[in-house]
Amino acid sequence: MEPRIVSATEWQKSLAEMLIREKELTRAHDALAAMRRRMPWTAVRKEYRFYGPDGSVTLRDLFAGRRQLIVYRAFMDPGVSGWPEHGCVGCSLMADHVPDLSHLHARDTTFVYVSRGSQADIARIKTRMGWTIPWFTMLDSEDGFFDTDFDVDEWHGTNAFIRHPDTDEVYRTYFVNNRGDEAFVGTWNLLDITALGRQETWEDSPPGYPQSPPYQWWRHHDRYDHVCQNGGGSPSTASAGGAR
Numbered sequence: 001m002e003p004r005i006v007s008a009t010e011w012q013k014s015l016a017e018m019l020i021r022e023k024e025l026t027r028a029h030d031a032l033a034a035m036r037r038r039m040p041w042t043a044v045r046k047e048y049r050f051y052g053p054d055g056s057v058t059l060r061d062l063f064a065g066r067r068q069l070i071v072y073r074a075f076m077d078p079g080v081s082g083w084p085e086h087g088c089v090g091c092s093l094m095a096d097h098v099p100d101l102s103h104l105h106a107r108d109t110t111f112v113y114v115s116r117g118s119q120a121d122i123a124r125i126k127t128r129m130g131w132t133i134p135w136f137t138m139l140d141s142e143d144g145f146f147d148t149d150f151d152v153d154e155w156h157g158t159n160a161f162i163r164h165p166d167t168d169e170v171y172r173t174y175f176v177n178n179r180g181d182e183a184f185v186g187t188w189n190l191l192d193i194t195a196l197g198r199q200e201t202w203e204d205s206p207p208g209y210p211q212s213p214p215y216q217w218w219r220h221h222d223r224y225d226h227v228c229q230n231g232g233g234s235p236s237t238a239s240a241g242g243a244r
Contacts, residue, residue: 001208003195041162041171046144050136051119059146059161060170062136068109069161072181073152076125076135077116084121086128089218091156096221097186098133114138114146129221151175158184 006014048059063069074095075088086092095113104111113135115122122135138146147153150172157177161170182188191198197205200214 001206001210003206036174039173041173044161044170044172046149047141048144048146048149049139049141050114050146051139052134052136053119053123056139057136060163060168062110062112063161063163063170064110064134066105066108066110067163067165068107069163070104070109070111071150071159071161072111072113072184073147073150073155073157073159074113074115074135075156076113076122084117084124086125086220087115087117088156089220090215092129092220093187093218094156094181094185095129095131095133097184098131101134110134112136116147151177156181 044059050057050059050062059069062071072094074091076091077083077087080087098111101111111134113133114137115135116138117125119137122137125131126133126135145153150159151157152159155177157175158181159172160174162173163170176183188198196209197203198214199210199212201211202214203211205211
């Protein structure tokens with residue numbers, strides 16, 4: 001690993017060149033967000049049901065009276081490696097980054113997690129991990145299966161919904177999964193501005209930069225070993241994550 005060492009003047013020049021590209025990316029991101037706002041809506045006709053801390057609820061109930069709803073499907077399910085002590089390590093990493101929801105509520109938007117795990121198991125894991133996310137159990141019904149109908153059957157993903165202001169009908173407005181969910185993980189955004197990046201083998205980094213396979217270094221936040229927490233290398237034990 002031999003980084004290029006330059007003077008402060010040369011460094012500022014390189015930073016200015018980078019800023020041009022970053023502004024292009026920002027404008028492209030804004031344009032993409034504008035496209036999302038112009039996406040057509042599709043009506044949700046079925047009566048999907050969930051179970052929460054206060055009993056059975058519908059998809060409309062998940063809005064909690066607000067106009068918009070974001071639903072992330074997390075793998076806190078029977079059959080997940082390590083269940084019922086914990087759920088999917090990648091979904092747990094996502095949950096660690098959920099902000100104070102007051103900011104979303106101020107924009108008339110509700111955010112919830114849904115899983116197949118029981119409320120008792122979800123509540124226990126939430127307590128252990130320190131999460132306060134509203135979290136509901138998906139229920140099967142004759143009318144339809146939420147995970148199957150909304151592209152999150154045995155896979156993570158994020159759906160957005162809206163209630164029509166005149167009819168109160170529910171519409172699906174957006175969906176993203178796979179690497180699209182990375183936008184919700186601040187750890188990636190922070191690592192991406194560092195010299196070493198995410199330190200994963202798929203990245204285009206200079207020769208000699210430290211890299212390890214993706215997913216394998218991820219841990220539940222209370223399971224990183226002492227060496228890693230204090231600046232050493234990544235843990236060596238593999239752990240399942242997802243797909244890139």
